[in-house]
Amino acid sequence: DTGVSQDPRHKITKRGQNVTFRCDPISEHNRLYWYRQTLGQGPEFLTYFQNEAQLEKSRLLSDRFSAERPKGSFSTLEIQRTEQGDSAMYLCASRTPRGLRGNEQFFGPGTRLTVL
Amino acid sequence: DAKTTQPNSMESNEEEPVHLPCNHSTISGTDYIHWYRQLPSQGPEYVIHGLTSNVNNRMASLAIAEDRKSSTLILHRATLRDAAVYYCILTSGTYKYIFGTGTRLKVLA
Numbered sequence: 001d002t003g004v005s006q007d008p009r010h011k012i013t014k015r016g017q018n019v020t021f022r023c024d025p026i027s028e029h030n031r032l033y034w035y036r037q038t039l040g041q042g043p044e045f046l047t048y049f050q051n052e053a054q055l056e057k058s059r060l061l062s063d064r065f066s067a068e069r070p071k072g073s074f075s076t077l078e079i080q081r082t083e084q085g086d087s088a089m090y091l092c093a094s095r096t097p098r099g100l101r102g103n104e105q106f107f108g109p110g111t112r113l114t115v116l
Numbered sequence: 117d118a119k120t121t122q123p124n125s126m127e128s129n130e131e132e133p134v135h136l137p138c139n140h141s142t143i144s145g146t147d148y149i150h151w152y153r154q155l156p157s158q159g160p161e162y163v164i165h166g167l168t169s170n171v172n173n174r175m176a177s178l179a180i181a182e183d184r185k186s187s188t189l190i191l192h193r194a195t196l197r198d199a200a201v202y203y204c205i206l207t208s209g210t211y212k213y214i215f216g217t218g219t220r221l222k223v224l225a
Binding site: 002004031033035040041042043044045048056091093095103104105106107108109110112 | 148150157158159160161162165201203207208211212213214215216217218
């Protein structure tokens, strides 16, 4: 257990529905990342927050995706009008500005999304 | 973004050493080399990292080439619990990770 939690762990939804995932980082970590991982591939970067500011977004993050981090604590990732191609593991990670182990990111267990 | 190249898969016998290679010919001077591993249905977990010098910790050793264009993760005695996908990642800037497909390590009993 890295101290990063994600909820839910699994989500099954029908195509066209909206879904929202939550990530709770380690409390003193001001930087938070979202990644997406499809079967057999490495995780792909989606977006990055420093405190409450969203500083970088990948081209993978289409208009149907939105991420927030109110008050710089927990973060949510919402997918609107889900498509079957959105089926993946969604991973959250957090880190401090100057970690003890280089640029180490601490990953949560992920939320596995299945779109039927 | 700097990229890494790793073999898709490797096998090792239990209790034997394993050397997992990684090529990163476009590495810049400020890039750290991080290694993570991912067990099935879990998020990636930190293994080791380095900048220029070889590094040792309780999990593994990291050998970095003098020109820093390649590195090798060394598991001194592989166990069945070490079966995982191992990722070599270069980090700098905003420190977002660019993962490749990693090396799937199979440990044979």
